[in-house]
Amino acid sequence: MVAGVLASMLAAQPAAAVGRPGNLSTKAEPTAVVLSWRPVRGADSYHVQISTTDSFNSVLWSGESLSTMATPTRLLAPGTMHWRVAAEQDGRVGTWSVGKFTLPRSKSPVLVAPADGAQLAQPDEAVLLEWESLPGAQAYQVEVDDANGDWIDFKTAVTSLTSYAPINATPGGTYWWRVRGILGEGNLTPPSEARSFVVGELPKVTLKRTEPLLEDVVLEWDAKPGAVRYEIRVSTDDDFNVITDQRYVAGTRYSPPVTYDNANYWWQVRAVNVDGRAEEWPSESERIGVFRRHWPETPSLVWPQDGSAMTGDPFLEWTPVPKASGYEIQVGSEPSFSSSATFRSCSTNQTTFTLKAFRGTRISPGGCEPFNGTNYWRVRALDNHGSATARVNGVFSSIGSFTYSAPSNTAGTTTPALVTGQRVLLAGTRTSSCIGAVGAEPCTEIPATPVFDWDPVPGATYYQFYLAHDVKLTNMVDNYGDLGNPDSLVSTTSTRFMPSGSLPDTQAGEAYYWYVRACAPGAKPSPCSLTPTSASHAFQKKSAPVRLTTPADGATVADWVTFGWEDYLATNLAWTAGAVGAPGQAALQYHVQVATSPSFTSGTIVDDRRVDQTTYTAFDRTYPEGTLYWRVQAVDGSDNELTWSSVRSFTKQSPAPELRSPEDAVTVSGLRGLRWKPLIGAKYYDVEIYRNADTAASPSNRVAWAQNIRQALFTPPRPLCRRPRETARRRPRSCPLAVMRTAH
Structure with a gap:
């Protein structure tokens, strides 16, 4: 009976209260918080809450732990935090134990390179921004500002690597940069220190020496990496107040399509980058070229013989002059040609001029009709270069004489x-x-x-x-x-x-x-x-076809193609076909065509140009890669396009970019950028990266690519391959990659 009463009394007693956790402690880092406490006897689990207020009206994070430790699963903002923990036993939750901690501000990334104020010579020193890895950062936000450095209107980029290559850094510009760590859920670390760097100007152009006297004007200069084109200007004064010719040139050689007049000329060239930026026109004397364009050839008088009496059919004849599109004849009554009243002038495209011609039925003198008695005459070559009003005058021949008596027909x-x-x-x-x-x-x-x-x-x-x-x-x-x-x-x-x-x-x-x-x-x-x-x-x-000289048929050429052919007068003087002998005809101009088809049909012609000289390098375009065809025809003094030359072919094959780093087949831990040697004349670069060492460029293996990169450097925006965690049964494997670059 006593035992029964005791059992009833024990059953009626209330359950013991759930204990409170004690010895609360906190280990707070910017990217991780560890909360811990002393265990409660008999507790099944613990409830944990974090708030910014001690009233816990707004809970930032809550969770349940089966141990005496808890780590919030979200990032917390820096500042003072309140937290509490309560034990649960048999479904009963005990009293909260309250603590607080201060979460420090996150550290900022530490910048590595370039050094503050660095001067980066272009194009060899590509802009690569680097910093140290920041623990807890999931990615990085790179911020770049202009020369003001006021961080009002700056550009941002996100990368999971610890380096970044800006693709639009303009030579000659000053930039500021800094980096923030991205911690997750939109939380950013404070910015790193701000550094500046200066992208250097393009290298200065060096002119190649020209002869003091030029008949065919060909101007050349050294190619500069980073230059996508060049600007040339030519003037008749050394201060360049009067500009004779100014244009952009794709290559490093320029021959004017229209002949310059006989005069002194000064010229200079500057490089232009992909943004269209160029240096100021140079003032150094060694960067200003000078030459005199002259045309010294003179006709030699052939008929009539000097001092002879003109009998039979009256005509004048002289030797042809290279580059002459026509000739001016003057016939006068006195040898000084001092007044237009004493001589008659006329022009012709030929080297024979027949007198006594007129139009209609009324016989009347005109043109270069001779005077009765002693006549004096001279001839000079003309280069009208396609315009009757803007011509280059040659040197007059010696003065010849003849006597003439009008026939008494x-x-x-x-x-x-x-x-x-x-x-x-x-x-x-x-x-x-x-x-x-x-x-x-x-x-x-x-x-x-x-x-x-x-x-x-x-x-x-x-x-x-x-x-x-x-x-x-x-x-x-x-x-x-x-x-x-x-x-x-x-x-x-x-x-x-x-x-x-x-x-x-x-x-x-x-x-x-x-x-x-x-x-x-x-x-x-x-x-x-x-x-x-x-x-x-x-x-x-x-007419005789033009004889081509360079490039040889089937040649392979890189970059800019220079075409050359024989002077048309020389071709004609060597002409042996036909029954009447060799003509003395020179060319007014030459018509050059370049096409992707040997038939030169519409839609296949990539260049169509008239030029005055026997050489041509395209100055306003770049030819496509592959096999191309070219031909030339002479244009006579009356603007007639004559027989086409034979057709030649050449293969345009520009050099491939030369890879610099990383080296071939090397294993790297953390790729800090792909570098290659800047290519002469390249405007942009395209980069493709393939896994499994795939050089066949299979789309399934492509892991990264970029187009229109302006410098010889590329940093992928994310890791190229993820390595599996090492375990007792599996070791990490390397990730072989193939890198392909093209320039355009």
Whole structure:
């Protein structure tokens, strides 16, 4: 009975209170907090809370621990924190034990390089910002400001590495930078110290020496890494107040498309970077080039012989001059040529000039008609370079003389007979000729505009000249009149005619057709023979093709391509085809074409340019990589484009970037940037990184890439591969990578 009563009394007693944890302690670091306490006997678990107030109205974090320690699973802001812990036993929660701690501010990243105020020479010293790893940081925020360093309008970038390469650092600019650690949940550490760096200007351009006297103007300079183009300017004064030529050039060689006049010139070049920034124009004397453009060649007089009497067909002839697009002839009554009233002047594209020509049926002197008695004459070459108003004058020849007496031709009283003895030749003193009568053997491959010659007709005082594209003379050549309008026809009192302008080449199957009609004013029943119904003679004009010199056919070239060819006059003087000999024709200009197809069809031409000289380097474009084709044709003094040269090919193959670091097949722990040697002429770089040493560039293995990088450095925005944790059964493996870079 006693035992029963005792058991009833024990069952009625209340359960013992749950104890309170004691000896609360805190270990607080910026990125981790460890809370601990003394255990409560019989406790099953513990409840933990953290708040910014001692009333715990707002709980920042709460959790449950089965041990006597707790670590918050979220980052806490620096400052004073209140925390409490209560034990739980058999579903009952005891009284809270309260503590507090102060969470210190996070440390800032420690900057490593570049040093404060560093001067980074371009393009070799690429901008790479580096700092020490910060414990607890999940990533880093890099902040870059301009020269003001006021941190008002700055740029930011996030990376999980401890280095960063700004891609838009402009040469010549000053920048400030600092780094914050990203701790998670948007929490940032205070910024590191701020440092500045200066991106150096591009290297100064060094001019290559030019000869003091230049006939073909070719200006060259040394290439500078980091320069994507160059700016050149040319002036006729050393202060560059009057600019003759100024333009951007893609390469390191410039030959003006239009010939400079004969004068002294000063020139200078500066490099331009990818942002279009260039240094101030240099003032150092060693960086200013000077030359004199001159054109010393003079024609030599050939006919008539000096002091002789001009008999027969009156004509003038002289030797051709290289680069001449035409010639000016002056014929005067006195040798000093002191007044325009004492001499007559005219021009021609040829080296033979026939006198006594006029237009229509009224005979009248004009042009360079000689004076009765002693005449003096001289010739100079002209380079009109595509413009009749802006020309370069050559040096006058020596002065020759001849005597001339106007013929006393008496017009016949009957209609003149038909003209005979027609032939074409290349100059007045040449003996090689071609007849080319219609219906007989034609004159083929006449390489230049010919002299038209025929026998005199008794009683005829002048001749009408017809030149057409068809045998029926219905389609007259421009500037040669109309069959139905005698006043529009070219006429001459001579039995020889040399056009002042040049005729275009004939196309396949085509020809020029010509006819000469004798006339005698006052003759009966008609002053001229009957109007022709068809031409009597014909010829085909096919000029010599330009001879290419460089590059050789099939050559491989890098960067900028320089084309060269033989001077067209030299080509013509060596011409052996045809029956009339070699012509003395020079070129007004040259037409250069570069294409991706040997047919030069529309859409395949990548460059189409006219130039004055026998060399050309593209200055306003860069050619695509691969096989390209090129050809050149001469343009004569009348702006006719002549026969194309043969077609040559070349392969444009720019050098690949040279890798610098890391070295090939090396194992690195923490990649601090990929570096390569700056490539001459490169504007941007593209980088691709592949795992498993994949050099075949399989898309599945690509782990990082970037395009349009402006410096020879790249830092991936995140680790390239994650290494598995080492265990007793698994060791970490390396992550072999293949890096590919291209420049453009």
